[in-house]
Every structure is written in structure tokens, then in C-alpha cells.
Amino acid sequence: MPMPAPDFSWHFTPGNTFTEESGTSGTLSVVAGGELWLHTGRVIACDPFVSLGAGEAEPFTAQVEPGRYRVDAAVATLVREGEPEADTPHLRVAAARLVIKEAPTVSWELALQPGQDLAELDDEEFFGYGVDAGTGCFYDAGSDGSFPDCDGDEGPLWDAFDTVPPSPGPHTVTDPATGHNLIAFTSGWGDGAYPTWIGRDEAGAITCFVTDFFVVPVEALVP
Structure with a gap:
């Protein structure tokens, strides 16, 4: 069986807290990221600095109606026990969410790309994108x-993250010629591989896509 999904409503409940084995504690907030224009309804999640425009990232097989949909991020403010308060808060994006429908999510499934088969996964494995x-x-x-201006080591994508103080996002980058946009955010602790999950309501309709960056310990999610 592949890795089970946590209940991401916990991540997106402001004020929820967790403590790591190291003694670092985190408090969650929800940061708005604007609206993403899904003009074809085919969703891609990837590391934009690596895959954007390179033809490397495929859309998920699950599609939605074209439209504009809200993106937000569950951001953890981290404090280490015994350390003095920092001038700039230590922020990490715990999860990023693309909201398709404002309805309770009752089930979760891995977002799959063409050719991916859940039967190929062993216990605790997942399909995800590399960062x-x-x-x-x-x-x-x-x-x-x-977004040709985002190629290389400069351009609007780099500028979006070049803020003082640094911000983990979400940040919106828009192509002025077409109006096409992307919404980007830092990936938890950094590089790695991260799964995206699809939430569905009681009728089976898609409510959201959520990428988990593994900042919240599993133990915090156990009732």
C-alpha cells in the first residue's frame, strides 16, 4: 500500500501547533497566494526553477473545469526551545493547496501522472515531484x-523570492502577454521529493490539490 494521506485540514487550521523531537515547536498559519488561472483545467505541480517550460513536468490525470482557483499555503513559524527570539521569524511552508471547491474533503488520493500505477508502490512509498x-x-x-523570462538565474521568478525580509511565499508570477500565471512557494525544508494529494467531497468531486512538504511530524497528526 502507498503512503497514507494525513488529514490536511489540520495543516490549514490556523493556530495548530506541533513539537519535533529536537524540541523545535511550530505554529501554523494560512497565507493567501492569490488565484491561479487554470485555463485548460490540467494541473501541474513541480519545481519551477527546474521544470518550468522544459517539458519535463506532466499534468495530473485528474482534470478540473477551467477557471480561477485560490492557492494558499500552510506556513509554520518555528521556535527552538531555549533560543532567544530571532529578529526574523523562521518560516517553513508545510503544505501548499490549490482549492477547487469550497466543500469538506472526505477522502484523499495521490495525484497521478500518466503511466503511474498505485499498484507499483510499496508500503510508505509515493509518487511525487523532485525539488x-x-x-x-x-x-x-x-x-x-x-515564462521564457524565468529561464536561467534571473527574471521574475527569482525576483518574486528576492524579498526583504525573505518570504517563503506563495508568490504569483504572471506572463503579461497572455495572462498565464503560476503560484510558487518554498518547499518545506528544501530539496527532496514531495507528493501531491487530491481531496474529494462526499460526491467524489475534487475539492483541492495539496502538496505535502513533510514539515509537520506524523506524530502531531495522530489523534
Whole structure:
């Protein structure tokens, strides 16, 4: 069986707290990231600094109606026991969410790309996207190729994260020629591989896509 999904409503409840074995504690808040234009309804989640416009990231097989959908991030403010308060808070994105429908989520499933089969996964394994630049994003598959200025080590994507004080996002980058946009955020503790989950309501309709960056310890989610 693949890795089970946590209940992500916990991540997106402001004020929830957790404590790591190291003694570091975290308090969650929800940070709005604006609206993502899904003009084809085909969702891509990836590291934009690595895969954007490179044809490497495929959309998920689950599609939604074209439209504009809210993106937000569950951001943990971390404090280590016994250390003095820092001038700048230590922030980590615990999860990023693309909200499709404002309805309670009753079930979760891994978001799959073409050719991926859950039967291939062993216990605790998952399909996800690789991160090599400490960043993730959501965008529409029809927007691939819309951000040529983001290639290389400069451009609007770099500028979005070049803030004082540094901000983990979410940050919106928009192509002025087409209006296509992406919404990006830092990826938890940084590089690695991270799963995206699809939430569904009682009728089986998609409520959201959530990428988990493994900041919240599993123990915090056990009733």
C-alpha cells in the first residue's frame, strides 16, 4: 500500500501547533497566494526553477473545469526551545493547496501522472515531484512555455523570492502577454521529493490539490 494521506485540514487550521523531537515547536498559519488561472483545467505541480517550460513536468490525470482557483499555503513559524527570539521569524511552508471547491474533503488520493500505477508502490512509498531548487509551484499545463523570462538565474521568478525580509511565499508570477500565471512557494525544508494529494467531497468531486512538504511530524497528526 502507498503512503497514507494525513488529514490536511489540520495543516490549514490556523493556530495548530506541533513539537519535533529536537524540541523545535511550530505554529501554523494560512497565507493567501492569490488565484491561479487554470485555463485548460490540467494541473501541474513541480519545481519551477527546474521544470518550468522544459517539458519535463506532466499534468495530473485528474482534470478540473477551467477557471480561477485560490492557492494558499500552510506556513509554520518555528521556535527552538531555549533560543532567544530571532529578529526574523523562521518560516517553513508545510503544505501548499490549490482549492477547487469550497466543500469538506472526505477522502484523499495521490495525484497521478500518466503511466503511474498505485499498484507499483510499496508500503510508505509515493509518487511525487523532485525539488532541486527548494521551490514548488502550481500552474496550468497550457501555460508551459509562457515564462521564457524565468529561464536561467534571473527574471521574475527569482525576483518574486528576492524579498526583504525573505518570504517563503506563495508568490504569483504572471506572463503579461497572455495572462498565464503560476503560484510558487518554498518547499518545506528544501530539496527532496514531495507528493501531491487530491481531496474529494462526499460526491467524489475534487475539492483541492495539496502538496505535502513533510514539515509537520506524523506524530502531531495522530489523534
